[in-house]
Amino acid sequence: MSQHRHPGAPGRAGAVPALPDLPEATVARLPEYLRALHNLADAGHETVSSEGLSAAAGVNSAKLRKDLSHLGSYGTRGVGYDVALLIEQIEYVLGLTQRRAVALVGVGNLGHALAGYDGFASRGFRIAALLDADPSRVGEEINGLVVRHVDDLPTVAAEESLAIGVIATPAAAAQQVADQLVAVGVTSILNFAPCVLSVPEGVDVRKVDLAIELQILSFHEHRKASLTALPATGGTALTALPGGFAATDTQEAIGT
Amino acid sequence: MSQHRHPGAPGRAGAVPALPDLPEATVARLPEYLRALHNLADAGHETVSSEGLSAAAGVNSAKLRKDLSHLGSYGTRGVGYDVALLIEQIEYVLGLTQRRAVALVGVGNLGHALAGYDGFASRGFRIAALLDADPSRVGEEINGLVVRHVDDLPTVAAEESLAIGVIATPAAAAQQVADQLVAVGVTSILNFAPCVLSVPEGVDVRKVDLAIELQILSFHEHRKASLTALPATGGTALTALPGGFAATDTQEAIGT
């Protein structure tokens, strides 16, 4: 694992932007801000304060300001942020100015739902191909796209510049599919199969695992239950939560 | 820190042995370990070293040991961990010893896929009810369960002790559904709708947002592209940043 630290990189002078290297935590929040901004834009707002935007995105306002400052932001003191401009900035940084092509592999139960999901199109992506290994599924048309055989992947990749591969096959097939995706040049993979993927350096994998999310919630349920179950005699005040946990991905008790 | 009592071993059902409060990052990894352990158990392994398990779960071995040490784990130096015992321990801590009832609200495109997903059952959960607001969907049978109207939620909650609510409705309806879930006593929610939910203190919300995942991947694609394409002559000359990023939830380059 090569680790390079690059402190300065202050070259934010140009009108057309250089890519700052953002903290990963910031990158993970930018999409949230973007969604909130789109909502605000639709509602007719032209500017928004960090307070307002952070509330809409469900984060702390100082954190939001720091995040935006990382991308050399364009706020105006005393006023706030220009909604349209900020949308443009964030979309640029996230690389959404080009509509990225997504290949979806595994058109089963989940794959069907994904194929029919309009959130792809509305958030900067385009399903370029549906692929499956099951011959009886090949040829099926979903949402205007015909399912092709996964072995056609090289052909598909030749036709389109695939940016992202989505794996929605059973876990047993996921590694093989990942290898096939990597072989045709895909360097970003979203994996729905509950398994760890091995990929070469330079390839990014993110996973979505429903059961993991549920189990994390289960832990907190268990914990909450074990707190309430404390004997009343001498029980410590449990209304004042001991800490409250805020996880990377957990929102709790967002006030109204 | 190690005057640990056996939480796990024999007869632990009665007195709840005050759960250690684990670092949130650890909690998020326990399900991964659990899955890896089940795979190992199925493959016939009786013990596993931290090295082996961490490889199977895709994490650093020191991290794994520290995680397990937090739950007062019982590894044996020179040998490793007892697979069956560790499974038991983790399942206990995660609160999976009781099969938790899940209510799924919104039986549309995605909801159908979730309803048909066997990963619920195999990982400690049980879909207790399918709910929807659309009268034409009510009554439909999916996987042995009949879709009920979302307004029946109080009745359902009275029949079953609901542990977790899953929201798979459009974003516009999500807040209202969340309120309904909270009203019947649900304190853990998994939200698939792309929006922020407001819930009272003590209620946990986790979200799964496909578009966010894709946009994070897009960022890395963009960044990788801007690194490889180093224009020599003017243009949008970008600062040449060396690579290497590792994210909270991103695995990259797991060697073979």
Place this chain on the structure above:
DNA sequence: AGGCGCTTGTGAAGACGTGCACAAATCGCG
């Protein structure tokens, strides 16, 4: 019994992320 190799558990150090609090900047208005 004793030594040896292997593996756990953890102290310590450093990287990273968060949130407060406030100076600097900007606008609107008298």
Place this chain on the structure above:
DNA sequence: CGCGATTTGTGCACGTCTTCACAAGCGCCT
């Protein structure tokens, strides 16, 4: 034109997470 109200951008301190490195413990083999 200056002043007060407002809001950004950020220095700083603190908490959390990660990783290294190694002593302590365990089992096996001789």
